[in-house]
Amino acid sequence: MTGARLLSVKGLSTEFRTDRGTVRAVDDVSFDLAAGETLAIVGESGSGKSVTALSVLRLIPTPPGRISSGEVLFEGRDLLKLDEREIRAIRGNRIAMIFQEPMSSLNPSLTVGLQIAEPVQLHRKAPWAAALDKAGELLERVRLPDARSRLSSYPHQFSGGMRQRAMIAMALACQPQLIIADEPTTALDVTVQAQILALLKELTRAANSALILITHDLGVVARYADRVCVMYGGRVAEMGPAREIYAHPRHPYTIGLMASVPRLDQEAGSRLVPIEGQPPDLSRLPPGCAFQPRCRFATERCRVERPPLVSTGPDHLSACHHHDRLGA
Ligand SMILES: Nc1ncnc2c1ncn2[C@@H]1O[C@H](COP(=O)(O)OP(=O)(O)O)[C@@H](O)[C@H]1O
Numbered sequence: 001m002t003g004a005r006l007l008s009v010k011g012l013s014t015e016f017r018t019d020r021g022t023v024r025a026v027d028d029v030s031f032d033l034a035a036g037e038t039l040a041i042v043g044e045s046g047s048g049k050s051v052t053a054l055s056v057l058r059l060i061p062t063p064p065g066r067i068s069s070g071e072v073l074f075e076g077r078d079l080l081k082l083d084e085r086e087i088r089a090i091r092g093n094r095i096a097m098i099f100q101e102p103m104s105s106l107n108p109s110l111t112v113g114l115q116i117a118e119p120v121q122l123h124r125k126a127p128w129a130a131a132l133d134k135a136g137e138l139l140e141r142v143r144l145p146d147a148r149s150r151l152s153s154y155p156h157q158f159s160g161g162m163r164q165r166a167m168i169a170m171a172l173a174c175q176p177q178l179i180i181a182d183e184p185t186t187a188l189d190v191t192v193q194a195q196i197l198a199l200l201k202e203l204t205r206a207a208n209s210a211l212i213l214i215t216h217d218l219g220v221v222a223r224y225a226d227r228v229c230v231m232y233g234g235r236v237a238e239m240g241p242a243r244e245i246y247a248h249p250r251h252p253y254t255i256g257l258m259a260s261v262p263r264l265d266q267e268a269g270s271r272l273v274p275i276e277g278q279p280p281d282l283s284r285l286p287p288g289c290a291f292q293p294r295c296r297f298a299t300e301r302c303r304v305e306r307p308p309l310v311s312t313g314p315d316h317l318s319a320c321h322h323h324d325r326l327g328a
């Protein structure tokens with residue numbers, strides 16, 4: 001970790017009541033984040049990444065959802081214990097969130113300038129003209145072409161990439177300590193994706209904001225994350241420094257995710273190997289390891305005994321019974 005501890009999630013579990021019973025979408029998840037650090041949360045669709053992020057900000061729809069246990073310590077305070085007014089003062093101010101689909105978080109009937117200036121005015125108690133000027137400056141900082149003249153544009157007049165730039169500007173408006181970006185580039189084409197991620201990384205670093213980058217794409221992680229948390233079936237499968245995870249993955253699921261990622265140094269036409277099988281159905285998880293039905297290393301023990309998350313090296317955790325055999 002690169003600085004003082006900013007966020008400490010401990011034993012977080014979040015459940016949803018469904019017509020197939022109660023499913024635990026996030027099950028005993030713990031992680032720490034230091035000021036200025038970038039943590040990537042990686043996993044296939046349905047692994048509990050968004051529910052983790054929404055739980056941190058207390059944005060889980062209740063019902064059907066409910067945070068059933070855990071602590072979310074942010075700058076020493078448990079966010080799960082704050083009242084609605086206190087948590088609202090933190091959302092968008094100390095912690096900002098960027099979603100996958102900016103259209104769902106931008107108001108289509110208000111100009112982009114107004115939507116960026118409004119939180120600036122609110123949180124900084126700045127006069128309107130100053131807030132609007134700040135909005136223009138923020139749009140310049142996210143390198144929106146003709147930034148100042150775009151203040152009076154509406155979201156639908158922007159391309160997907162431009163909208164995501166506007167979202168980043170909005171997230172940066174109040175100089176948050178933490179930005180949570182949930183698949184911020186999934187809806188964009190590949191070249192725009194890379195530009196947006198590089199921008200997000202550059203700006204969070206410049207502001208010394210911590211970043212939680214949620215992605216299903218382990219390929220993205222290598223260049224942007226300091227640490228990686230791999231999730232499977234609502235649980236942490238593996239966690240550690242990004243370099244270490246790449247060089248010495250200690251969970252078969254992580255190895256599978258890496259094999260399904262295109263690499264820059266890969267010959268054109270060489271084949272990617274997707275992980276066989278389907279992510280688990282949370283309403284009927286197998287008794288042992290959740291990944292076991294898809295795992296080529298699985299043994300009888302994996303079928304009956306759930307692997308605990310154990311230390312496999314400095315700052316490196318794996319929930320695999322066979323983690324010590326995987327390094328070879
Ligand atoms: N509103 C909801 N109602 C019921 N179940 C939900 C709801 N949101 C999420 N879930 C459950 O949580 C699981 C994890 O969801 P999510 O965190 O969104 O996955 P992802 O890793 O793709 O972001 C889903 O597969 C689903 O079973």
Ligand SMILES: [Mg+2]
Nearest residue numbers: 049050051182
């Ligand atoms: Mg998601």
